[in-house]
Amino acid sequence: MSTALRDELRGEIDEMREAGLYKNERVITTRQGAVIRTNDGREVLNFCANNYLGLTSNPLIIDAARSALDEWGYGLSSVRFICGTQEIHKQAERTVARFLGMDDAILFSSCFDANLGVFQTLLTDEDAIIADQLNHASIIDGVRLSKASRHVYAHSDMDDLAAKLRDASGARRRLVVTDGVFSMDGEIARLPEICDLVSEHDALLMVDDSHATGVIGATGRGTPEHTGCEGRIDLITTTFGKALGGASGGCVVGDAVTVEYLRQRSRPYLFSNTVAPAVLGATIAALDQLSSSTGLLDRLRENTDLFRREMAAAGFDIVPGSHPIVPVMFGRFEDDARLAEEFASELLDEGIYVIGFSYPVVPKGTARIRVQVSAAHDRGMLERAVAAFVAVGRRKGVLAHSA
Numbered sequence: 001m002s003t004a005l006r007d008e009l010r011g012e013i014d015e016m017r018e019a020g021l022y023k024n025e026r027v028i029t030t031r032q033g034a035v036i037r038t039n040d041g042r043e044v045l046n047f048c049a050n051n052y053l054g055l056t057s058n059p060l061i062i063d064a065a066r067s068a069l070d071e072w073g074y075g076l077s078s079v080r081f082i083c084g085t086q087e088i089h090k091q092a093e094r095t096v097a098r099f100l101g102m103d104d105a106i107l108f109s110s111c112f113d114a115n116l117g118v119f120q121t122l123l124t125d126e127d128a129i130i131a132d133q134l135n136h137a138s139i140i141d142g143v144r145l146s147k148a149s150r151h152v153y154a155h156s157d158m159d160d161l162a163a164k165l166r167d168a169s170g171a172r173r174r175l176v177v178t179d180g181v182f183s184m185d186g187e188i189a190r191l192p193e194i195c196d197l198v199s200e201h202d203a204l205l206m207v208d209d210s211h212a213t214g215v216i217g218a219t220g221r222g223t224p225e226h227t228g229c230e231g232r233i234d235l236i237t238t239t240f241g242k243a244l245g246g247a248s249g250g251c252v253v254g255d256a257v258t259v260e261y262l263r264q265r266s267r268p269y270l271f272s273n274t275v276a277p278a279v280l281g282a283t284i285a286a287l288d289q290l291s292s293s294t295g296l297l298d299r300l301r302e303n304t305d306l307f308r309r310e311m312a313a314a315g316f317d318i319v320p321g322s323h324p325i326v327p328v329m330f331g332r333f334e335d336d337a338r339l340a341e342e343f344a345s346e347l348l349d350e351g352i353y354v355i356g357f358s359y360p361v362v363p364k365g366t367a368r369i370r371v372q373v374s375a376a377h378d379r380g381m382l383e384r385a386v387a388a389f390v391a392v393g394r395r396k397g398v399l400a401h402s403a
C-alpha cells in the first residue's frame with residue numbers, strides 16, 4: 001500500500017472523528033437479546049437492535065437452525081444454479097411467498113443484495129425509476145446500477161410523486177420504489193395513496209419491507225397488511241436479518257414470472273453463494289411461528305404502546321405512530337446533536353443501550369435517540385428504560401415542566 005494513499009485515508013478518518021462522524025463498534029460478549037453485556041463488563045438493557053420479536057436467541061429458532069445444520073450441512077460451496085439448491089431453499093421460498101401472499105420468492109444473501117438485484121435486471125435505459133428521497137442505501141445503490149432514468153420525489157410527498165410519474169410518462173416501464181417503514185422515524189409509507197397513483201399511471205410498485213415483515217400488520221405481514229394494500233404491490237423485498245431471527249438473508253417476493261426471470265438474470269443471485277441452510281431453517285421456523293400465533297406480535301404491540309404512552313406522559317417529544325421504532329426528538333433544544341449524543345451516553349451509564357442520531361444521518365435540527373422496542377422486553381425493563389430517560393432528562397433540563 002502506498003504511503004500516500006494511507007496518509008490520505010488517515011487524514012479522512014481524522015476528519016470523520018473531528019466531525020463526530022466516526023463510528024465506534026461496541027463489542028458484545030453475550031448472545032443478542034434484551035439483556036446484553038459489553039466488553040467493558042457492563043450489563044445493559046438493549047433498546048437498539050432490530051430484534052423486534054426477540055427471536056435472535058429464542059430456543060425454537062436456535063433449535064430449527066441446529067436441525068437444519070444437522071440435516072443439510074453447514075454450506076454448499078455453490079451458487080444456486082450449479083449445485084446450491086436444496087429442498088430447504090425451495091421450502092424457504094415457498095414459505096416466505098405464502099406468508100406475504102405472493103406467487104413465489106427468490107433468496108439473496110441479504111436484502112441489500114436483493115435490492116441490488118432488481119433494478120438492473122428488470123429495467124433498461126427505456127425505463128424509469130421513481131424513488132422516495134429517503135429510501136434505504138441499498139435501494140439507492142440498486143437504482144444506480146440500473147440504466148433506467150431516475151426520478152426522486154420528496155419524502156412521502158404524494159403531489160411530487162404524481163409530478164414525477166408524469167415526468168416519466170414516456171418511459172416503457174415505470175417502477176415506483178419505497179421503503180415500507182422508514183427506519184429513522186418508524187414512519188410508514190403512504191401505501192394506499194401510492195397504490196392509487198401507481199394504478200392511475202399504469203406503473204409498478206416495489207416496497208422494501210425490511211422493518212415491517214414480522215413487525216406490523218395484524219399478523220405481521222408488513223405494510224401491505226397494515227395499510228390494507230394486500231394484492232396491490234408488485235414486488236416486495238425484505239430481510240431475514242431483522243424480526244425473522246436476525247441472522248442474515250433476504251428475498252424478492254412477487255409473481256411467478258418475474259421471480260423466474262430474476263433467477264435467470266439477477267447478478268447477485270447468479271454470482272453469489274447460496275444462503276446457508278441453518279439460516280433458512282430458522283427463517284422458516286420464524287415464519288411458521290408468526291403464521292400459527294400472534295402471541296409475539298401482541299406482546300410487541302403492548303410493549304410499544306406502553307413505552308410510547310409513558311414516554312409521552314413523561315414529557316418527551318415522541319414522533320407519533322405505532323411502530324416499535326420510537327424516536328425521542330431533541331430538535332426543540334439548542335445544540336440538539338450534542339444533547340442527543342450526551343443523553344445516549346448517560347443512558348448507557350444508567351444501563352440502557354440506545355443510539356443518538358444527528359445530522360447528516362438525519363436532517364439538521366432533528367437529532368434524536370432512536371429506541372427500538374422488542375417483544376423480548378418485559379414490563380420491568382420498559383419501566384426501567386422510561387425511568388432512566390426521566391432521570392437523565394431531568395439532569396439535562398430536557399423535562400422542564402417536571403424539574
Ligand SMILES: *Cc1c(COP(=O)(O)O)cnc(C)c1O
Nearest residue numbers: 110111112136208210239241250
Ligand atoms: C436493514 C435494511 C436493509 C438491509 O437488509 P440486509 O438483509 O441486512 O442486507 C435493506 N433495506 C431496508 C429498508 C432495511 O431497513
